Amino acid sequence: MRSVEEHLAAILGSVRELPPVDLALPDARGAVLAEPVSAPVPLPPFDNSAMDGYAVVAADIARASEADPVTLPVAGDNMAGEPGVPAIAPGTTARIMTGAPLPAGADAVVPVEWTDGGTETVRITRSAPPGNHIRRAGEDVRAGQVVMAAGTRLGAAQLGMLAAVGRGHVTVRPKPRVVVLSTGTELREPGTPLGPGQIWESNSFMIVAAVAEAGGVGHRHATIDDEPGKVMGTLRDQLVRADAIVTTGGVSMGARDVVKEALTGTGTVDFHKVRMRPGKPQGFGLLDGVPVFTLPGNPVSAYVAFQVFVRPALRAMQGLPAESLPIVGAVLTEDVTSPPGLRQYLRAHLTLTRSSYTATPADTQGSHQLASLSSANGLIVLPEDAESLPAGSHVDVMRLPS
Template identity: 50%
Template sequence: MSEPIPVEELLDRILGTVEPLSHFPQPLMEVLGLAIAEDVAAPIALPTFDNSAMDGYAVVAADVADASPEQPVRLPVVGEIGAGQANLMAMSPGSAVKIMTGAPVPAGCDAVVPYEWTDRGVARVEISEAPQVGQNIRRAGEDVAAGDLLVREGTVLGPRHLGLLAAVGRATVQARPRPRVVIISTGSELREVGTPLARDAIYDGNSFLLAAAARRAGAIAYRVGIVPDEPRAFLDALSDQLVRADLVVTSGGVSQGDYDVVKEALSPLGTVWFGTVAMQPGKPQGFGVVGEDRTPIFTLPGNPVSSYISFETFVLPALRRMMGRTPYRRPFTQARLTAPISSPPGRRQFVRAAYDDGAVTPVGGHGSHLIGDLAAADSLVVVPEDTTSVPEGAEVQVLRLDEDF
């Protein structure tokens, strides 16, 4: 058996194989959480015209400069302008125009008096406080000028970006689509949740774990039914699914056992590498391409903790590359270790842990089957390959699994 390869070697191979998906115009409501694939400049100014910031009266400031509660100024009201109802486009000095918030300010007006400073007259208004020139007027372009860069290529679009893009009239933007990820669990011992469980069977938790992780990464996840330990059944299931897959993830059947169906079925193709990686958990791995479209496939180990940590280490960076999102890898956080850790030499160990205000505490044991401990953890302490022990109080590198990046 060959020596395990370093984590970085396999990751470099993956990122060199997986390509960003082609971008195309997509409706705004479809691109939330996606990386935009173009720079967007404002085609119009915001606001597009001078408009009122208050419900009140448009006036010439000089006409009401001396207004006070003791000596209010009275002006005739010569019209009314509602938002979207710009019938009156100009006004003369010595008059007032009732105006609503957002309505265009008529030519000749240089201030808006809010209702609160008036008697809200209809034919004639009494104004008891003087506005400053420009007060309560939103000037055209004061928010965004035509030609301003609104969103830079590579920005992950959130609700505020979508609101801005809609406000300048963009109905679509160039973005890479969400990768379609097919999740296949293998194992004759697996049963679907909600069905009776025999003494020698277990429920298929991995497909839910991996599909949820893919969805959280921004992908579209297709969870396929359980495939038994039969190479032909596996190849048939894989062939059926490739039509809707940008990427395939399998769990189980990649180690050295007699029933490692994924390895047995794919090895003859010559396009999928199988081997071991210097990491714990997650030592047995496979990666390559399958089908006419050379669809990337990740064959992950079957134990749930190994499968999940392999997803975090290898699949997540690939998905982010496909979506044009950077950085590809989850960033490290420094934290203080609250209990000592031992680690095997020559392997990068990922220790389940709980993070709290700069401190990190190991959770449970090292077993790769301990999904209860995995669910209780929110972080992974990463112990380098050349480190065999880490004392309590040491500063360690931590991957915070529930943090967006």
Template identity: 40%
Template sequence: MTATADAEAAENGLTPLADYLGSVLRRLRALPPLDLDLTQAHGNVLAEDVVAPHSFPAFDQAAVDGYAARWEDIAGGARGVGYVPAQSGRPGSRTVRLNVVGDLGAASWRPVRLTPGSCFSVAAGAPLPVAADVVVPVEWTDQGMAAVEIFRAPKRGYGVRRAGEEVAAGTLLARAGTYVSPALVAIFAATGIGHVVVRPSPRVVIVATGDELVDVGRGSQPGQVVDANSHALTAAAAEAGALAYRVGICDDDPEGLRGLLEDQTLRADLIITTGGTGTGPGDMVRRILSRREGSRTGPVTFTDVALYPGTALGFGTVGAEEVPVVCLPGDPGAAMIGFEVLARPAINLLAGAEPVFRPSVRAHLLETVSSPGGLREFRPAHVAERRGGGYTVQPLNGGPFTLAGLAEANGLLVFGERVTAAAAGSTVDVLLLDRRR
């Protein structure tokens, strides 16, 4: 954001978005680390670097089913890789015959040694005999049991996995801040790691407020609005990696809201409320939480941010444990954008994840659009990769307030405070939404 944009926002009585986010995120700290069994670690973020205590593979082993042999015993006799047997199906004239002196499976543990002219029948994963440096696949042989004829000679080292070939003991497997994926769990287990130290997934409680709200399963009518927000924000928090809990609807009752939030501090690392952040007569959340009530409710600061949609956002702490609380607007589109801008980075920071913001790209705009001056706008859009590299982005109908646009979007167009119009063909910033399509 430029100094000019900051000045314009200040003149409008609004706090620049970048300044607001910085002030909020500086108040948050990653959750204390937790030692977890490997089976429970998936989905969390590492709190410490992880180093392999053992090599992988742990010993020399066969990579394919076949015959473990000495390469020099077969290199001079069988034909090379390009050899094709005669149409009769019988082997060619230049074959190698070796004595099969034993069978080795993945559970074999006694050390054995090859002697010249001999081989072992081996299964994939079986330990290699001493002196073996090649495994001939079964389909390149006559599959003999006491003796085997080899029709085709692989290169030296074919079908062999050496100890430590993939990971040597002492190798750094992952740094602190890395997301624990299923593949990472596999390499941890393979190198002998049973526990890892992680940041726990934040427990996030979502509360919708408003006398007008009714639960899903019915249509809205005058005086009643179906609560879409708490369901959507619970799903968004879960997508961000949180353990999300939907409390449901809280009426605009001061004591009821205070009591509900106090109760939720016992099981929450972050509370998200939606609704009541404005300055109207029914905006009870702002009126209640902005008051200092000792250790019970505050303080929570409500700020008018240079953000479109949804300028009114709240952040602070509640309860004796000072649990962070994010207060989002009641309009569904504004609540979802507010979540992306404020709540999602807060969840990532608590989880120790890096980076805390979604990735962004520069994209070629396909349609001319206008934007409100003095506000940073986030608009639903569809972004696509372009042949030859780069991206294109198509704004979706209806603007940022429409749920239909958000449901279709795989990205959010970002227009700065000084932008009032962006022409087709210009290059713009787009946040990528990591939804699977």
């Protein structure tokens, strides 16, 4: 029987980073940057106004007040993106809008609220220090500065930054395309009626969503009956559109464990028992170079195995650290037990109290009991040698995606 670390190491030793591709900015959302990006110009590229108001020489309005306002002639208007007043002389001002270039000679901006809003002349009722409401060139980003490192996942703010430094395309490692399929003659599509001995299929919907949470693109395939030839034919058909394939069901020791029967001796796919609960039966290997993860059919087993094994592999394919879910320390609120020699993952509710977490195990822990998983926000990780832990013990807990 393999340890969790041994099985994960075998997986990570086989998966490879996806080759980088050049994508237009709108298509790069969620992908991982494969190159450092530098700013070709400073940001802002020129001194500009942070307010709608008037560009002034600060010394000209040093004594301005409500009781004794300063009146200045307006030399013209400076609008964002348009030619305007290139310079002002002492004793004059120019109207200026937010983002418009600061005219030479000006060293402060007074908001329009401090004035009477005049267009030919303006009465200013407050003084302003040099630099007031001015955005200096390069105060956000210097020319040549690296604004984003390789390995950054591109979300909304990151795409905004790339656009701000003029990048229309970027080189990224794309989101892995993951085909997810479940096997089982007893499975039926949600929304259809059930016959005797049938259940609605849930695993593929859950795993497709988990793929997206891990940064991939999941493609759900219709359920496959327990026929080895049909399973193998479907898998081979999916290779052309998959960077990885995840199956659930048919990998244990039963008479109709169809995935195991179909894949044994094919490619490099191999099957093992892993010292964990839930999720002991596992399979993994390459089929025509494509990673194939075969997970158990019980829904909680499939979910836990995905987080422990598949998620790190998908991250590695994107050039990211091969990590599972974030782990936090917590204090148990109840006694727990665990089978000897197995690493157990207990569904739990994490609560943040002041500066520390508490973890309360779910009432039900069966590998088929999806309700307790859907309401959990953590998985308590009990090591192989922890047969029992009393309330008050410190444990590691995987934080589940919200």
